[in-house]
Amino acid sequence: MPHISFLGTGLMGAPMVARLLDAGFSLTLWNRTPDKAQRFADRALIAASPAQAVAGADVVITMLEDGAVVDQVLYQSGAIAGLRPDTLVIDMSSIEPATARRHGAQVTQQGGGYLDAPVSGGTRGAEAGALSIMAGGSEVDFHRAAPIFQALGKATHIGPVGSGQLAKLANQAIVGITIGAVSEALLLAAKGGARPDKVREALLGGFAGSKILEQHGERMLARDFEPGAPARIQLKDLRMILDEARAEGLTLPLSQRVFEEYRALQASGHGDVDHSGLLLELERLNGVRLSSGTGEEDPKEENG
Known part of the structure; x- marks a missing residue:
């Protein structure tokens, strides 16, 4: 199973992390407020920085507040430079479609795959593994993400990058x-x-x-x-x-x-x-x- 780095363990991210751990995935976690990631310290690795979290990951999932935060944490910080070839980046935050397209292009230039995959269902849906996941990106990347999405809810492939948003x-x-x-x-x-x-x-x-x-x-x-x-x-x-x-x-x-x-x-x-x-x-x-x-x-x- 792929090793997942999950950035953002707040209201939505925490129950999603719990679902992935219960499904048997190995995770590295990072959160701007470290205590919110530390609650999983007995079940997952805790990274000190986004760059440390991204290094060596097979899949990187972001669940952050908005496009500006995603941009700062993963792209402006330079953390994305540590992405391995063929790593799949799945942004499950709700961000601007244009920002998703820009991020997708940057990940692709580095040899990775990218999906914008925001969710609906709130904390109840996250806890129950019943989120509605709206994914934009290639069919190949969508199929790569299928086992991960299965642990979180029901995923629909909407179209190219940006269409999930x-x-x-x-x-x-x-x-x-x-x-x-x-x-x-x-x-x-x-x-x-x-x-x-x-x-x-x-x-x-x-x-x-x-x-x-x-x-x-x-x-x-x-x-x-x-x-x-x-x-x-x-x-x-x-x-x-x-x-x-x-x-x-x-x-x-x-x-x-x-x-x-x-x-x-x-x-x-x-x-x-x-x-x-x-x-x-x-x-x-x-x-x-x-x-x-x-x-x-x-x-x-x-x-x-």
Whole structure:
């Protein structure tokens, strides 16, 4: 089995590392905050630097916050120069498609393979090995990565390098807009006197049913905004969506509106809540609080 160097053991990276270790892969780990990698010290090697992590790896996986961080950690730092010929680099971070293409070209020039393979499914999906993996790159590299992807979830080959990131942008547009729709729908129902928990239960059986309504609707009713995917990351992804749209000459009014709502959520100090916490911004705007089941609203001061 290939030896994997995994860079980024945060909210998403840690459960992914656990899945790979459970599947029998040998790993070298690096993280900007060393303690987050040290939790695996009894099962994996811990590298002191990205360059040390990359040296000798058969596969390098990055799961970092954004394109700027990936660029700095692996490319601007010079760590990528230590890549062995035929090493496969799999970037599972969510980054700009143009950045993925640039990174892919650099890896190819050094004789390596490259896939941009962002994921959807949040921490729950990562823990369960049920991530949706959207891969851009060659068919050959996609097949090389298949055993790794199998341990993490279901992978789909989208097309050439950069297309995995385009699929992730499409995913995040749907996720962000749908979280906004679920927030508005539950608050509307509660304001009119319906029990929002029962409204959610009824809607799950119809055309409005979705994983967002199922999982994030449940979070909203329980007021469980511990981050599985932080709102600031959703904001970052929406910004990338709008940047890509402008580059392609497109106007995306729904994405633009939801971007503004997430930007207001972050400005109010809630950038690190789960992205389902967009409900908090809607509550602030209306001066009400969604209850879990009575249909009554509480004062906005109780939002927390």
